[in-house]
Amino acid sequence: MISRIFLEGQVNNANCVIFERFLKRLCLHYTTEGTMAAEALLVATAKEILIKLISITRCLHNLRGVVKIYGLEHVKSKEGVQKANLSSNPNIQELRFHWTNDEEENTDINNDEDVLEGLKPHSNLKGLVIENYRGEQLASWMMVKDHTSLLYNLVKIELKYYKRLGEIPALGHLPFLQVLQIVGMHNVKSVGPEFYGPHNLNDGGRETSIFQALRELSLQHMPSLIEWSEAAVAAYSGSSGLVFPSLEVLNIGWCPRLIMAPSHFPSIKTLTIAEINSVALRKMSNKLTSLTFLNLRKVSGSEINFVLEETFKNNRSLLKHVTIDSCDGLAHVPNVLHDLASLETLCIKECPNIRTILDINEEHNGLTRLQDIMITKCNKLTCLPKGIGNLASLERLAVSECPNLTVIDPSDICRLTSLRSLEIKKCGLLRTYNCWPEWLLSLTPDLTRLVIGDFSEELDYFPWPTITSTTTTSTCTNSSCSSSNFNITHQVQQRFFVSLKSLTLYGWSKLTSLPDQLQHLTALIDLSIWEFDGLESLPDWLGNLSSLQALHLWKCKNLMILPSMKAMRSLTKLQSLKIRWCPLLKEKCSKESGPDWHKISHIPSIQIDSNYVKLGSNHTNENER
Template sequence: MAELVLSVVAEGIMAKVMSLTSEHISSAWGFKEELRKLRESLTKIQAVLNDAEKRQVSDESVRIWLLELKDVAYRADNVLDVFGYEILRQKVETQNKKKVRSFFSLSNPIVFSFKMVNKIKNINQSLDRIKTDIAVIGLRMESVNSIPKFSLDRETDSFIDDSEVIGRGDDVLEIVNLLIGAGNQQAISVIPIVGMAGLGKTTIAKLVYKHELVKKHFDVMIWVCVSEDFDVKKILREILEFLDKLPKDLRNLINLRHINISHRYIKQLPIDMGRLTCLQTLPFFVIGQDAGRGIEELGCLSQLRGELDIYNLEYVRDKEEAKTANLASRKAGLHKLGFHWSSEREGNNNDVDVLEGLQPNPHLKSLEIQNFMGERFPSWILASDNSMGDLLIFNHLLEIRLSYCKKCEEIPTLGHLPCLKVIEIKGMDNVKCIGTEFYSNYSAEGSSNIRGDSDRIMLFPALKRLVLMNMPNLMEWKDTTEPTTRVVVFPCLEELTIQECGQMKSAPCHFPFLKKLKIRKICSTAFENISSKLTTLTSLDIGYISGLAYLPEQVLKNNTSLMSLEIWYCDDMVSISISPHEDVWAFCTSLRSFFISSCKKLSYLPDALHNLRSIEKFVVANCPNLRSFPSIQGVASLLRSLVMSCGDEVLPIGLQSCTSLSELSITTCPNLISIPDLREFHSLTQLGIWNCPNLKSIPDLQELHSLTEVGISKCRKLPRLPECLKSLTIGGFHEELDAFPSLSSIQHLHASLQTLRLDGWANLNSLPDEIQRFTALKRLRIWRFHVMEALPEWLGNLSSLQSLSLFRCKNLTYLPTAQAMRRLIKLEELRIHDCPKLKERCGKGSDTEWSKIAHIPEIIIDREYI
């Protein structure tokens, strides 16, 4: 589960770093251009984080990519920390110099500014490498609707940062003694650590926090950043996030009105919560089996309002006990309800009965039901109106989410709900057909509740977003029974997502205003039905559609506002259009981004790209049977990002005119022999060349002054690399080799190369000796040297090395000697991931390897900070 949150963590830290790019700060410190680059890089990376999060579980390369991203994020976070402290120092110094007693000497502002520029440049270089890999591993970009805003006040974590701690032992011990000393009769609330920016105040605080004596003395410890803007509510929220229990005597606070805490760690609530009759805010209630923890405790909490999630409903006996919660009659203030059963449990004896007794109030706006194991939903969900008259039970419902109700055989009737905007249905394994009952139980002469103007019947009159996911047995999605002009279905639907419904063969076609369509893993006939009458699409994203040989003819012709088209893993696709030479691009004048990847049978792409008047990104990746790449003449000045994959011996006509390109990747071109001159590509920042086994030459890149990142892999016949490269990825040679091929062809880079990534394979047993001559190397990453047991002694010769990363070296057991490791005087970071034998020997106090690395400021082993 740790991997599942990597991208979330990275995204949060990325958003915080965005505050560095504010105009007044960049102007004041004189590195506005570097901060602009940082902003652009982060925006692009954020756009692929959602896709990376989904794919990291099954894709090792994505996991490693996220791991590197997280590293860079933390480095950027430290820069923000130092920046914030320096700003604070200047403010305090200006306001009252005499009242601040500093533990450290004043820093030179010119030197500080110079250091900050270099640090941000290093971060930008790291982000450039990460961005280059986006196209290579096939990450899909999504729109970034908003970026969370953070103040300039520094945020910190409890991990020891990468600055070496020298001469601070006395300070740390003094604070530790102050905290736990026997002579302290008075509780200490605040211990200030005052000093100038960048000289270790946060490091001291972290060392105190991690000190063994402190851990033994205090039962509970929480790290929270307290910024200059002392926001009590924010600090309290951050503390509450880590609570795993509430005070057992909470029941005595009978006038308590608000409990605003997260359910993240809390597994059990105190007994007798029902005594808190004044309670208005309770975000969740966890049902227990002990007396005083049953669902009846909710019965007296008639003042509850807002949101409430109820967990462990498997502990409720029957309908009558469920009714004791009084959700229908005494909870009119609740507008959002979640009903949750545990996912890992046996039996479903009473789920229908219990849910029947949990009928909510008629003013509910949001409903979620999760892990319900009944075969049908209760009557209050299925009913169209209540017994009191024509008032709908869910007259105000805005959204409904049904998740992993695996034994339900049908979806409830929802089409008549007048305000419903969002429907999400996931993991309903037993549903085989979405029938006409999904729309409404009314006839054409039915109730006025679903009538629109001119006596038309409106089904799903307000729905904007519909999601169907993980329904492996769903075969049919029927249309409404009355497809007449009097019946209007989905008049407001803008987003439709269908994923992991592999047996779906039929679907409706009435989506008059659909803008975004995302389809993953359904049959081609269902996709053809859905898309047959669409005219308003702006985004189409499809993948894993079996039997789809080409896009339906009307998709591109009828949707002239289409701005983004993405096609993934459609193994049967031969061409975009039924006629390979048809000029379908003439209908795509609004298209900005085209992406097609991993379509094994793709042979043709339409030519005449000059009709794509708005195109900025054109990506064709991992399509090994593509015979030729279309000419890009006519769009060369528009393109900013280009990824090519084809079977030609030469690259497409017009490439040399693409002088506005910032990113160029050439991948899986088995017959490509050479790359044309790129000297006019002055905007090019990233160049990737992958899996071109017959490539024999690439042009000189010395005049490309904007180029910061070059990645070359699986180009076995390439005799020599360009001059003056600063960053290089190389590897992926013949799998049967047991040693890395000679690197004599890159010896000319020994004075310029700063980052080197070696990508090995299963049989490799050693590193190439030539690496020891790269004395300017700052970052070395070694991947997949599976047979190698020891790192060479000459590693200690890399005197400039700052970061060493070892990934997936299964048999690596030994580091160089302690003397060699000590010669790496600039080494600040050691990362070890998926190297089980080395991990076992590098733990604190374990074997001989720990003594070799104990002096390194930052050590991370399998994502754990040591």
């Protein structure tokens, strides 16, 4: 079996000579500029070469910076790595130890515990990463002895993907630890009091802190974890602030069985939760008062509604960004959302049971800073937030894949005077009532981006405002539009078109043509056309889009004819053409041999499916990434 071994680190110039000779003797390669790297693709001698690579580091007294050692599964004894004598090198700042995660290469006797024991570092170490370790216990040098630890100076620890380890080591006593990531501990059922480390509540008359410097904590992919205990110090009156006093970022994900969790997080600013029960989330969040970012994904249980209400109330003056993703138990967004005076972004995704979001009352609207609303894949949502026009600072509104959305109040949308980007797509029940094509022309003149389409399959045309002359007006008579006067003139249309820089249209199977009105968008820079399945040819008026720099055609399965060569050559600013999943057009635009190649050969960057057939200076071939 072919094995891969890799050793990387920083060395000084004198020791580079020693290592270079060694690498040449093994027919490996050496990279200059202070970085050494050895790779062996051998059948029988992987173990011997790795031991030699590790032992040669004895000569590299000035090895410094980050040292990474891969392929440790090939070393079968403590003695094999002790020769590296890492503990004698005070200049190594970070060590990364990697075992393979390939099950086929893990059939030999597991000596990971002995190997890790032999990799004892110097006490100056600042960063430690251990990945795919298969031992049931950690090395003794990682443990606390007499209230002291070799890892005293660590700033960062990452422990990733341990399938056999049953408990997490004591780490709370490390005074300089700022980043702690624990990922993929499949066998850990409890994070107990020992996690917080040995502490005297009163040290010489002075209270001590637990995890006193920690700023970022992640616990992820721990499918067996049921309980995460409070620190013992938190039970003492007035002492809860001594636990995680500096923690600002907490990331808990994919711990579906977790039901017990601590609540001592006095300084949390960013809370990211994914796939845990809402009971545990409520315990973690009910005392948070400093949140600015809240990200919830796949939080199960109906308590999510109470969690949001409590969290909004406790952080009403600080919360800036709220994302709620795939929370089945969420039925509505709490009305206290009105009071989030600092909120800038609200994102609600894949919440299948949410029916209403909120009503934004003009008299009681504290959302004075809200700039961005995104709503997607909410199957039971029937209408947008009422009174959305009262959001004077809203710049971006995106609504997509809400199949039961039937109501968009144009009088509300048209009052969004700060709107710069509007996206309404894949909402299959939206039709042409409510005068929605016409109100496009009444939007703010500063709108620069529009994504729209994939509406009702009953429509056999793409609804776009129609202007018959410079004097003709069309007034909306629909009762739902009575609060606004929708007089549409060519002057209004021209003002709207001047601002629009990016347009994306989503079609459906019945559509056989693009709206002719698009030819007036002479300021358009970027045009994307998606899923116009009935479209067979692009019109010659496309050549009128004199400012166009990027044209993207996606999933138009019957499209086979580009505009004429004259029209394509009129697009003098066109820099990028992408044709993806358009099988007939792909064949006609094949490089050199395609019958339409001459129409597009002047374009600097051309991508057909995943291949760049022409590559401009500002693009990277996807096949090379």
